[in-house]
Structures are given as C-alpha cells and as structure tokens.
Amino acid sequence: xxxxDPAARIRRSVDGDASAALRRSVRDHxxxxxxxxxxxxxxxxxxxxxxxxxxxxxxxxxxxxxPFVPDDHAATVATDKTILVLFxxxxxxxxxxxxxxxTFDAIAGLVRLGGADAESTVxxxxxxxxxxxxAAFAARVWRRLDDRLRRAAGHDRYAPLYRFxxxxxxxxxxxxxxAIDRPELATGSDLRRYETHNMGVCAFADxxxxxxxxxxxxxxxxxxxxxxxxxxxxxxxxxxxxxxxxRELREGDAxxxxxxxxxxxxxxxxxxxxxxxxxxxxxxxxxxxERIEAHGLDTELLAEWNDHHRRLAExxxxxEAVDLGPFVEGTEDVLRYHLASRGFK
Numbered sequence: 001x002x003x004x005d006p007a008a009r010i011r012r013s014v015d016g017d018a019s020a021a022l023r024r025s026v027r028d029h030x031x032x033x034x035x036x037x038x039x040x041x042x043x044x045x046x047x048x049x050x051x052x053x054x055x056x057x058x059x060x061x062x063x064x065x066x067p068f069v070p071d072d073h074a075a076t077v078a079t080d081k082t083i084l085v086l087f088x089x090x091x092x093x094x095x096x097x098x099x100x101x102x103t104f105d106a107i108a109g110l111v112r113l114g115g116a117d118a119e120s121t122v123x124x125x126x127x128x129x130x131x132x133x134x135a136a137f138a139a140r141v142w143r144r145l146d147d148r149l150r151r152a153a154g155h156d157r158y159a160p161l162y163r164f165x166x167x168x169x170x171x172x173x174x175x176x177x178x179a180i181d182r183p184e185l186a187t188g189s190d191l192r193r194y195e196t197h198n199m200g201v202c203a204f205a206d207x208x209x210x211x212x213x214x215x216x217x218x219x220x221x222x223x224x225x226x227x228x229x230x231x232x233x234x235x236x237x238x239x240x241x242x243x244x245x246x247r248e249l250r251e252g253d254a255x256x257x258x259x260x261x262x263x264x265x266x267x268x269x270x271x272x273x274x275x276x277x278x279x280x281x282x283x284x285x286x287x288x289x290e291r292i293e294a295h296g297l298d299t300e301l302l303a304e305w306n307d308h309h310r311r312l313a314e315x316x317x318x319x320e321a322v323d324l325g326p327f328v329e330g331t332e333d334v335l336r337y338h339l340a341s342r343g344f345k
Contacts (some may be wrong), residue, residue, distance in 0.1 A: 006309050007302035010332055014340040022340035029055040035079050038086055040142055045137060048097065049089060053345045058082045060337055063330040064201065066208040066233070068322055076148070081204050083145045088169055089202060090138045095177045096253065102129040107138045108170050111163065154208035162206035165197075171257040172198035176255035182253035183263060183266045183270040188341035191260050192234065199240065202226075216321040228315035228324060231308050235331050238305045239338030242298055246343060249292075252276045257301060262292050305335065 014022065031054060039054050061078035069077055094104040106127060149155055149162075170258065175194035179186035205225075218225050238257065245258035252273050254260060262268040268288060276285055312331065316324035 005303075005306045006332060007306045010336050011302065011339060014336055018049075019340040023344060024131070025338070026052060026341070028057045028061055029059040031055060031058055031082075032075070032079050035082055038083065038144070039173065039257065042086060042090070045134060047089075047093070050345065051094075052341075054082060055085070055087050055345055056337065056341060060203075060334055063333040063337075064204060064236070064327070065328045065330070066205060066212075066322070067324070068212045068214075069208050070211070070213050073152075073213075077207060079210050080145060080148055080207055081200075083141060083148070084166075084200060084203060084207070087138065087141045087145065088173075090134070090141065091170065092173050092176075092198070094134070095173060096180060096255075097187055100131060100134075102127060103131045103135055104173075106135050107142075108128045110139060110142050111166050111170060120167055149207065152207075154210040154212060158206050158209045162203055162210070162334050165202040165206055166200075169203065171199055172196070174307050176253075179254040179260070183252075183273050186254045186260045186263065188257065188260050188264060191255070192237075192258055194228075195255055196233050196237040199233050199236040201236050202229050205229045209262040218319075221319050221321050225320050225322075226316055228312055228319070228327075231312045231315065232327070232331050234251060235305055235308045235312070236334055238308075239335045242301060243338040243342045243345065245292075246289055249273070249288060250276060258292060258297050261297050261300070262295070265295070267291055267295055297309060 015021045030248070035054070035058065037049065042049075043051075058078055061081045062074060065074065065077060091104055091107060094100045096195045149159070171172065175190065176198065179191070179195075241257040245256040249259055252275075254273055256262065257266070259273070263270060269289070272288065276288065287333075309328075309331065311329055316328050
C-alpha cells in the first residue's frame, strides 16, 4: 500500500498523541437525555458494552450522515441512529454472549412484523423460556425509535426499505452466531456477504432519507445510491474489525474478518479459537495476537478498504441528484476514529 493511499494517510494521522486526542474527544462527548436514559437502563440489565461505545457512535453519527439531512434534524438523526445501534446490540448480545436464541427470536419478531402489528405485540409473552424483562426493554427501545421515526416527513415512503435493511441486520447476527459456534464453517466471503449488514449503514441511510425536508429525486440513480451505501457499509465493517478483533479473539469470536483470515490461512486453528473463548489464558491469547500481527492482516484489510473507497468515490461521481462528496469524506473520519479506538470498544 503506497503512501498516497487514503488508508495509509488516515493511519498516519492517528499516530501518537493524535490517537489519544480522538479517544479523549469521545470520552468527553455528552449523550442527549433521551439516549442516556436508555443506556442507563441497558447497564442496569447487565449490559456489558462500555459507555465509551455509545459516545463513540453518537459522536460519529454526523460523519456518516447524508448531506441532504438538514441541520435542524441533525441532532435527532444522530440520536435515532444510536438508539438503533442499541437495539441491534441488545440482539447481538443475546446470542453472542448469552446464547439465548428464544429471547432473540421473540424480539426479532418485532422487526419482522413492523407497523401496527409490532405496536400490539408483547415479545415472548407466551413462552416461559424468554427473558421477559430483557425482551420488554428491547421492545421499549424499538418502539421508542419507531415513534421518533414516524415524526419524520419521509417515514411512510422509506419505512418498508428501512424495515428490510434492519431485517438484514438480524440475518447478520445469525450468521455471526454460526461463525462463533462453528468457526470451521466461517469464510471470508460469507462474512463479507452477511455480517457486513451488522454495521447498519443501509438502515442509517434510510433514516437520513426519512428526515430529508426535500429528499433527492434519485429516480434511476437509486441503484447507484444503494450500491454506494453498501460499499460504505463494507468500509465501516473493515474499520470495526480492525478496532475490535483482539477483544473478539480473546472471546473466541470468529465473526471478525481478521480472525477468519487467520483461520483460513492456518495462522489459527478452530480448536485453538474455541479454547480461547472457553476461558482464555492471557499468555496464549497474547501469543495468538502476535502471530496474527506478524502476518500483516491489518495492512491487507486497509488495502481492501482503499479498494472500496475508490468504488465509493466512483459511484458518488455518477450520482447527479445529490453531492455525496461529504459522505465520502465522512467514511475517512469513521476509519480514523476506528483506528484510534482499537482496544477501547
């Protein structure tokens, strides 16, 4: 990867004190009251994700917003997107950390139903195997978000697409569970095809469209726009892999692109990964990290990020209805914060 590549430039920009400064800007970021209330309830239910994560997501939300979101809706959109990530995390934690598939299915039913049917449904009410308190909280989060989105002028037009994209997130969580339970079945191609949706970037774009006072008339450019958004999702996924793979390795999690690449190349074997997840020995985990780093897998992923960056810029150049230049620039900021936050979320 040459020095002129965007990923290399971004990587250099977070060397030394710059990285600490970016993390400090996240720690000092204040969450709005509507979001803080939900985060505190999540923590009271034993949620393991740190407050740093929610601050990170909310602070970065404006960087991945479409330029047609008006300034007077920017704060609302940032909060809505973070609430969506909280809902996704509740589902993700259920299967990846608790192995509670029945409660997952009960909550997922809200997304699959959508609309008025979801309003009147009590997740898992008739199933004694469902964690009722957890399901009730997840339902409140989903309905709170739904109530907020219904106030957006473009809600009715884009709600079907939004619900479709959130359902793809459910499929992504289910795939990551397969990869964790049976790491020998995980492949890089499947990971990119399914698990990328877990970043929620497509649903984020749908939220932006809902809140646009005058949504761009994409017409025949909608497919190009959607392609650009999918590409940005792949870029966000790579950034997330680079910032979280060490934690996931210690948890025995094979849903990271770094870990799957290590498995495919024989740098790790599935049994070794399962042993780490069952009760990792710090020394064994540290040696596994060293082996992976020695093979330069992070550099390869940054080269892949560069390829997507080029495709995104090319797609943006073909769209006349809206200037996606600021969105392309925002993907660079998102990678910068991912790299600066490695090991902190």
